[in-house]
Amino acid sequence: MGLIVQKFGGSSVADAERVMNVARIVTDTYKKGNDVVVVVSAQGDTTDDLIAKQMEINPKARKRERDMLLAAGEQVSIALLAMAIQKLGYQAISLLGWQAGFQTTSTHTSARIKNVDGTRIKEELDQGKIVVVAGFQGINRKEDITTLGRGGSDTSAVAIAAALHADLCQIFTDVEGVYTADPRKVKNAIKLKEISYDEMLELATLGAQVLNNRSVEMAKKYGIELEVLSSLTNKPGTIVKEKPKMEKMIISGVAKDCDIARISIKGIPNEPGFAFKVFSKLSAKDINVDIIIQSVGTDDTKDIAFTVALDKGQEAIDILKANQDSLGFRDIRLHTNVAKISIVGAGMESHAGVATKMFEALYNNNVNIQMIATSEIKVSVLISKDDADRAVAAIHDKFF
Amino acid sequence: MGLIVQKFGGSSVADAERVMNVARIVTDTYKKGNDVVVVVSAQGDTTDDLIAKQMEINPKARKRERDMLLAAGEQVSIALLAMAIQKLGYQAISLLGWQAGFQTTSTHTSARIKNVDGTRIKEELDQGKIVVVAGFQGINRKEDITTLGRGGSDTSAVAIAAALHADLCQIFTDVEGVYTADPRKVKNAIKLKEISYDEMLELATLGAQVLNNRSVEMAKKYGIELEVLSSLTNKPGTIVKEKPKMEKMIISGVAKDCDIARISIKGIPNEPGFAFKVFSKLSAKDINVDIIIQSVGTDDTKDIAFTVALDKGQEAIDILKANQDSLGFRDIRLHTNVAKISIVGAGMESHAGVATKMFEALYNNNVNIQMIATSEIKVSVLISKDDADRAVAAIHDKFF
Numbered sequence: 001m002g003l004i005v006q007k008f009g010g011s012s013v014a015d016a017e018r019v020m021n022v023a024r025i026v027t028d029t030y031k032k033g034n035d036v037v038v039v040v041s042a043q044g045d046t047t048d049d050l051i052a053k054q055m056e057i058n059p060k061a062r063k064r065e066r067d068m069l070l071a072a073g074e075q076v077s078i079a080l081l082a083m084a085i086q087k088l089g090y091q092a093i094s095l096l097g098w099q100a101g102f103q104t105t106s107t108h109t110s111a112r113i114k115n116v117d118g119t120r121i122k123e124e125l126d127q128g129k130i131v132v133v134a135g136f137q138g139i140n141r142k143e144d145i146t147t148l149g150r151g152g153s154d155t156s157a158v159a160i161a162a163a164l165h166a167d168l169c170q171i172f173t174d175v176e177g178v179y180t181a182d183p184r185k186v187k188n189a190i191k192l193k194e195i196s197y198d199e200m201l202e203l204a205t206l207g208a209q210v211l212n213n214r215s216v217e218m219a220k221k222y223g224i225e226l227e228v229l230s231s232l233t234n235k236p237g238t239i240v241k242e243k244p245k246m247e248k249m250i251i252s253g254v255a256k257d258c259d260i261a262r263i264s265i266k267g268i269p270n271e272p273g274f275a276f277k278v279f280s281k282l283s284a285k286d287i288n289v290d291i292i293i294q295s296v297g298t299d300d301t302k303d304i305a306f307t308v309a310l311d312k313g314q315e316a317i318d319i320l321k322a323n324q325d326s327l328g329f330r331d332i333r334l335h336t337n338v339a340k341i342s343i344v345g346a347g348m349e350s351h352a353g354v355a356t357k358m359f360e361a362l363y364n365n366n367v368n369i370q371m372i373a374t375s376e377i378k379v380s381v382l383i384s385k386d387d388a389d390r391a392v393a394a395i396h397d398k399f400f
Numbered sequence: 401m402g403l404i405v406q407k408f409g410g411s412s413v414a415d416a417e418r419v420m421n422v423a424r425i426v427t428d429t430y431k432k433g434n435d436v437v438v439v440v441s442a443q444g445d446t447t448d449d450l451i452a453k454q455m456e457i458n459p460k461a462r463k464r465e466r467d468m469l470l471a472a473g474e475q476v477s478i479a480l481l482a483m484a485i486q487k488l489g490y491q492a493i494s495l496l497g498w499q500a501g502f503q504t505t506s507t508h509t510s511a512r513i514k515n516v517d518g519t520r521i522k523e524e525l526d527q528g529k530i531v532v533v534a535g536f537q538g539i540n541r542k543e544d545i546t547t548l549g550r551g552g553s554d555t556s557a558v559a560i561a562a563a564l565h566a567d568l569c570q571i572f573t574d575v576e577g578v579y580t581a582d583p584r585k586v587k588n589a590i591k592l593k594e595i596s597y598d599e600m601l602e603l604a605t606l607g608a609q610v611l612n613n614r615s616v617e618m619a620k621k622y623g624i625e626l627e628v629l630s631s632l633t634n635k636p637g638t639i640v641k642e643k644p645k646m647e648k649m650i651i652s653g654v655a656k657d658c659d660i661a662r663i664s665i666k667g668i669p670n671e672p673g674f675a676f677k678v679f680s681k682l683s684a685k686d687i688n689v690d691i692i693i694q695s696v697g698t699d700d701t702k703d704i705a706f707t708v709a710l711d712k713g714q715e716a717i718d719i720l721k722a723n724q725d726s727l728g729f730r731d732i733r734l735h736t737n738v739a740k741i742s743i744v745g746a747g748m749e750s751h752a753g754v755a756t757k758m759f760e761a762l763y764n765n766n767v768n769i770q771m772i773a774t775s776e777i778k779v780s781v782l783i784s785k786d787d788a789d790r791a792v793a794a795i796h797d798k799f800f
Contacts, residue, residue, distance in 0.1 A: 061483035083461035
């Protein structure tokens with residue numbers, strides 16, 4: 001008995017049969033005495049189809065129009081899901097982002113939620129209705145339609161849960177929860193019962209594609225309990241919360257990220273300010289840098305290496321090469337055949353030797369480490385992409 | 401130099417090529433120094449596709465959800481057209497019904513426009529933008545999306561023209577204007593240069609599907625000059641206005657309506673009030689009656705016959721049969737193999753014998769007349785559907 005927000009992705013509502021399946025999950029939750037708000041994405045390939053329509057006409061159209069175009073996708077799926085719920089004999093009403101009170105910043109295609117005014121949703125809940133909300137979208141100050149960018153529907157769901165003080169926010173996906181490694185790749189991967197926000201954040205950042213990072217950050221900020229579970233099986237998933245029960249596990253997962261490139265710069269003059277100059281040039285172009293390593297090179301120069309998203313690699317190289325004279329380095333190179341493997345776990349804070357155990361697993365399997373980065377609850381290594389799956393399996397077997 | 405509203409139907413924006421074609425027409429108008437507001441319908445078969453999606457899930461869903469679903473169609477087409485205009489190097493912005501200020505009644509799927517607040521459109525025009533507006537849709541008092549029903553985009557265009565005091569409202573279709581008869585059926589059909597609102601109204605009511613009736617009524621009320629023209633040929637169309645130049649034509653067109661059924665009731669007690677009782681029962685169920693003829697039958701009873709829309713025929717019969725005892729008639733029958741042929745023209749007011757000429761054409765071609773109805777500017781006859789095309793051709797040749 002409480003208020004539950006349930007989020008379903010595009011594949012969960014891809015066709016009529018699946019929409020009816022979601023309607024059954026939603027009404028089962030309602031029947032147990034809960035108020036239910038459902039957040040859905042656009043059906044299956046709708047977004048891709050709409051983008052293809054744009055590409056045929058004008059790939060460089062203004063982003064405002066792209067948001068207008070894409071937001072039509074969720075409009076279709078919320079209407080269909082509300083109809084499916086009505087078919088099962090329950091009251092349902094669909095609300096677009098703006099009708100559900102989503103006020104965002106003005107940055108089209110990657111707007112951020114400023115506020116969710118839950119008045120309308122509450123009114124509809126009070127009338128006994130199941131409320132179906134379009135994820136991924138809102139309006140800005142000018143009352144123009146905005147979209148939240150990748151993973152935006154997760155964020156929409158958590159934002160509603162926060163605005164309405166929901167008791168639980170369930171994120172339905174095509175996996176049954178959060179695993180210690182990708183269950184499609186690692187046979188012995190274990191489903192976690194619980195995981196902390198911070199661990200989930202590290203896993204999300206490190207390439208585990210279960211939950212969008214922004215949504216976990218928001219859940220942490222507002223203390224919203226999340227559950228990651230499958231829309232296809234009727235099993236409990238993984239709960240994401242502040243203080244999970246101790247499961248005597250030192251690490252909660254192994255993650256792999258191949259969507260990454262390494263850039264190495266050699267022969268840097270040994271004077272202050274180089275790192276600042278390099279990274280400010282990149283951040284001005286919205287290029288985020290992940291792992292950074294600086295080392296003393298030969299003959300009184302420095303070397304620096306860092307990783308960026310794979311699709312930003314060439315752009316980063318171009319920017320820095322254009323400034324080679326003023327920056328004064330000797331050589332710059334792009335390496336795309338790399339992968340980042342990470343272990344995450346709140347347990348490692350209090351357990352010495354976790355990193356060592358990871359390195360040992362890699363050494364035993366003859367995997368060469370290019371870079372290392374650590375935080376309180378994670379260890380990441382950069383290795384050759386060819387070794388990635390083998391490395392994940394080896395590390396996983398070492399720990400679980 | 402002025403403000404022009406242009407409306408394009410779904411077939412005019414059916415694919416990328418046609419969207420670009422519309423963008424060229426629009427920007428050509430803009431280049432001549434005009435402010436341009438464009439109203440578009442959903443692309444080609446989009447609406448039918450969306451309805452098919454609903455039918456798979458819940459044909460009896462609430463109409464509010466149906467409006468939510470269908471309104472997504474225009475959202476896609478306005479975004480794409482704005483992108484196409486940008487591609488040609490002009491500024492464009494798309495606006496949904498509610499963004500463009502369309503306030504409607506609450507009747508979902510057939511809402512009526514209460515007001516168009518043109519503030520946002522004017523602001524965008526003032527910035528030199530071409531404004532692309534979603535036809536067919538608006539919002540009601542509760543801020544729910546509504547649709548205007550069949551032909552609604554025409555009405556949207558005229559409503560904007562009225563709200564903004566536009567100089568001209570161009571309705572682009574797949575024919576080149578208003579003809580004296582259906583040009584696909586009658587070889588000698590002549591395109592009219594000008595026609596009055598009233599004549600256009602009669603033609604629209606009588607089955608000429610060029611312009612939606614509500615839009616002509618609204619144009620007449622606010623004195624908006626309409627032009628009906630083709631989006632595929634670059635030719636002047638037909639102007640619809642209050643006082644067209646005399647073209648020495650007595651009648652302006654011959655129209656055919658096969659979407660009609662005749663109901664005949666026999667053996668009605670010869671006392672007052674029968675017609676009232678019958679038609680109030682029908683109008684309570686939203687069944688509109690067109691031609692009505694009452695005659696004295698045999699043995700002190702009356703007969704009455706009237707026409708209704710074809711798809712309402714059986715429903716009307718069922719309602720009246722259910723009340724046969726209280727109404728006290730002897731027999732009721734439905735005739736669906738009928739067509740209404742009409743001639744329309746302001747000229748006939750001052751020309752005697754127009755009806756006679758029509759009847760003569762039918763007589764010469766051996767067409768039997770079942771019912772006749774006349775107004776100041778039209779004569780309609782009901783005949784067998786099998787004779788319809790032959791009758792239209794005969795009447796047209798007699799007059800033109």
